[in-house]
Amino acid sequence: MLLFDIVFNGNDKMYAEAEEAVNAAIAKYGEEKAVGFPETAYALAAYYAETGDKITNLKECKAGLEYIKTQMPRERRLDSVFKSGVATALAAEILEVTKYIEGDPYEGISEGAMTDAQLRELGVPLVVYDIPCVALIIHAAPSVQEAVDLVKSYQSQGNFVCLVGGIIDQLKEANYNMGFNVRVYPIGDNISCAAHAVSVASRVAMVFGNITPGDKVGLQKYHFERFRCFVNAFGPLDEKTVACGAGAIYYGFPVITNDMEYTPSVPKSLIKLADVSKFNKASLEARNIKIKVTNVDIPVAFATAFEGEIIRRGDMQVEFDGSRIDSFELVQTKELTEIEDHKIEVVGPELDEFEQGSKNGIAFIVEVAGKKMQPDFEPVFERKFHAWINGAEGIMHTGQRDMIRIRVSKDAFEAGFRAKHFGEILYAKIKGEFEAVVDKCQVTVYTDQAECSRLRHEVAQASFDKRDERLSSLTDENVDVFYTCILCQAFSPSHVCIVTPERLGLCGAVSWLDAKATHELEPDGACQVVEKVGLIDENLGAYESFNEAVHKYSMGALERITMYSIMVDPMTSCGCFECICGIEPFSNGVAIANREYAGMTPLGMTFPELASMTGGGVQTPGFMGHGKHFIGSKKFMAAEGGIQRIVWMPKELKDVVADRLNATAKELYGIDNFADMIGDETVTDSDPEALFAFLTEKGHPALGLDPLM
């Protein structure tokens, strides 16, 4: 039989039963007899939500059925299937209400209609996703054990389980504890009871979603987007069940069944699966539900308080040292189908097999997948490993990528900490902190030395290289959007950073990739998208959209900003800049001081004195706060000629940035060893004339440039 015929027949049957029940009731009680479910202000809620009309007596039931009849088109179109599905649920609700005329028909374990009070109690955790979703299970599972296992699997994830039909008897047989309070809610035996589940969904939409009764489109949209529900229907299926299922699918609730024969399957909506043990996973995936992971399942304590803990050699059970023996940490993006969530595997010996106090290699490959996951987030996740692994009591971690060092204390080892627990930590934290983009996460811990070496060279190195290449190829020109960052507005109220690939935040802590990830993870947070619209001056890096953004996010304090000039509307600074550069008029360039530098500069000001000129979200032409890494950027005061303007910086800072600075100078101006042309405190820490003499001797390019002022 075709799906059309099954649904239409099922719909007709349910309708006929409802009609018969209403007619019989009218014959017995008369048309004016009041009907309703106990303790609800929403009458027949499914019908009310769909139509905006409250059914309160048998006469209105009859009118309701007449309306439902108009919603049962029989053209062979998908739309008719959906409409008939909803009509089936509405007819079922009318059938159910006739049962309540002489009091609550549900006795024993079955509970029938849910009261408004229960609904509100259920609604709050549903809306905040403490209850990840509602599972509606219909008919008997192939065996009692499978029924128990399935229900338990949903229950242990915090889901609310509604039961209709044979499965209730199966759980009863197994003495399984059921009831509203344990989130296993047996409704009743007849398939028409499914109407009570629909009623719950409809009331949640009206109470929590502010859906106006009768707003069909809004209701469908709310269910589709917000109400997380799915149906598990056990075979053999029948027409009425499938017709109800069509209604569920219309609302966006996927149906999973083990009846492989009766109906054709519909991708993502009607899924056929013979193995009941796979129902849980398939259902959650089909409805796109992520179960929140909050517990870190390890035998030692886990808290940020342990981050600074140092494990001394004498206290250590085993050490992994990437500087001596191949080790690494790597996050890789995979397709959803390629990995299995929460699969944690240890390849190689467990910690017990390592000699006490020995030095070894270890590697973590964390594979993540998600609809919103991007390979650009990989380094953002990886950088957190350090803090996470350190969070475990008795574990010390330093470094990143393939330069890591980990120590496990004797105490942690004795408490039962093993290699697999690294996997548990990484799994729980990635799923917990990055749930917005990670749907699945799988961790492999390698302790096999040969594998560590092979993977380091074949996989990790290649990934790191590729990533570095991506980073260096990211330019302000080849991305579409920049990001604002207002993380530090708490103490610098009018400051706004605009973060670009070539200009990281002035604190040095927020790169363009970080900002991008922050925006994905917290869409209403500190980092917002700024598009490049309305070019004003390419050289200055001035756009209408940047001006609008700083105006908006500085609450009107700033009007204009340029990206590449320190003279014309320069970017403001909060107070957390890594470095400050300021004009050195004598040599026509700029001097830079970093926060750690305590001495005097040729500008006649120390870092704190410069900071007082520059901070506080105020535009001070001629002064600019910036991150260390910005010094090697091609965009460093590009409007005024770029890095060739740098005439002085502390030696320590110069050592840090020399490589990148030299490479950029070579590329832009063809100058070799540019860093050596830049003065430092060993040349002079305060005398502009001495600096000028040094620059002249070195042939520094700034001396030949146009005047800055």
Added chain:
Amino acid sequence: MPFNQKPEKFAAKINTVTIGNGDKAIALGGESVLPLYTFDGPIDNAPKVGVEITDLGVEDIPGVKAYYEGCGSVADMAKKASEMEGADFVVLSLKGGDPNGEDKPTEDLVAIVKEVVAALGDYPLVVEGSGNVEKDNELLTKVSEACQGTNALIMSAKEENYKTVGASAGLAYGLNVGAESAVDINLAKQLNVITTKLGVNPEKIVMNIGNAAVGYGYEYVVSTMDRIRNAALSQNDDTLQMPIITPVSVDAWSVKESMASEEDMPEWGPAEERGIGMEIMGAAADLVSGSHAVILKHPQSVATIAKMIKELV
């Protein structure tokens, strides 16, 4: 040169939020002028003064003790507080629920709330949580249920638990939601945005942007309120147009200026007077900076601030 008055006109407006029912209901906000700038335009709803009581009973401050004399229950205190000169609403703090303090069970606290609701009827009620985010998740859900129909304001929806508090108070039981952040305009804004996204009607949200005792970093409070009111009015930022409520008493009575005994600090004078002073100074400054309601506990502070409002608006 003659004085030429130029009223500062804004196209934007602070939301009006009603607490309580019927004749006794109060409205916060609704104006489109800066705080207390009645010379620029009308302020239909003058700022309001709330009286704080707690589930822990009467506090050991002579003036407070004397006022509540004879009250046998928290509900009696609530009734009495509602009759205080200058009071516009009653604030019930459930700090006894804090797991790090008395750790009273949720059921006991909900029972108290129910009694208070019965005692106050339509009179406007504001409920504060235990101060503990996790406890509040459970507590405020039940409290919201107990307050159904009262149009009360349920405070203490923070970034960590706004979903639960917002969903129960704002969605399930149709109450007002107090969005609490820590003296930072962006945090306040973000909380309003996400609470609204949850489905809570923005006209049912009141902000508690945080507070400090005068002399304890209070400048941050002033500047944050200033910026919020400016953004709301001059930039028409509808994510910051919620009225502001500020609990003053908690901070005012927990600093050394109000706690040090007279024996220890004879030159400072009686402790109670100092506490009242801290409360009045804090409340007056909050109202000038942008609060639409302040929460106090001493009868003398309540009367003084009420008088000040009356004179100014």
